[in-house]
Amino acid sequence: MKVQFFLNSDKATQEHQHVRVSFVKDCIEIIAFICAGIYFLYQLVGNVDITNMDLEVKAQRLEINQDDDHLAVEVKLKKGDIASVYLHDIKGFIYDAQSNKFVDTLLFHGLSRVTIPMKDSTKIEEGYTTFAKVDSTPKYRIASNESTQFSAYQEISHKGAYRVDIIVITERMKLLHNVQSQYRASTITLPIQSKKIKTTVQDSLNSN
Structure with missing residues (x-):
């Protein structure tokens, strides 16, 4: 009887421990x-998270004459892996350094989505430069990892x-509202050294 009692007691203890482990x-x-x-609810309806996107700005400057230069500015966008965004606007401002x-x-230019007229379902017809804007989704959409x-272009002194x-402004669609994000970057473009100055400096170095 005592042996049976101890066996039942050990079995009850093990079952109790198993119940506790399962409960935890x-x-x-x-x-x-x-x-x-x-x-996930925070990600859907929250408004404090940041939409990740890389912004890179490059400026190229070429001489026109003694008074003016060509200035070409290139803005590169690299979307992160979180969702996609609509490209709302890109603004560029030039300041005296x-x-x-x-x-x-x-x-x-080119921030609005366009469609190309098609001759048939497989071939683009000649004169495809006559674009037609898509009214339903006018803004260009940048997909994740795109x-x-x-x-x-501008002429400068x-x-x-x-x-x-x-300044780049994007718009991201969420469950209950839209979130606009702003990205900023800048670069400096310096005056081009003229050929006459280069020749004078080279002659001075050669003479020394």
């Missing part, structure tokens, strides 16, 4: 599901040093 495991799983639900005075504005670039400021 269930509680941990419930807490994990609740935390995951809160996180020494006085910080506003000089001119850069205009970036890279693209836009360019602008040959003698000045300039700062080019770029």
Whole structure:
């Protein structure tokens, strides 16, 4: 009888421990599901997270004459792996690098989505440059992990040093609202050394 009692007692203890372990495991799983639900709800309706995208600005300058230069500005966008965004606008501003005075504005084109007229379902007809805008989704959409670039041109004074400021505004669709994000970058373009000055410096070095 005593042996049977101890066996029943050990069995009851093991069952009790198993119940406790199962209860703790269930509680941990419930807490994990609740935390995951809160996180995904935050991602859907939250407005404080940042939409990741890389912005790179390059400026190329070529001499026209003694007074003016060509300025070509290239804006490269690299979307991160979180969702896609609509490209709302790209603004470019030129400032005098020494006085910080506003000089001119850069205009970036091609931000609206377009469609190409098709002769049939497989071949683009000649004269495809006659684009038609899509009214339903007028803004160009950048998919996750997509890279693209836009360019602008302006004539500037040959003698000045300039700062080019770029502002990119995107819009991201969420569950209950839209979120707009702003990205900024700048670069400095310096005056080009003229051929006459280069020749004079080279002659001076050769004479020494």
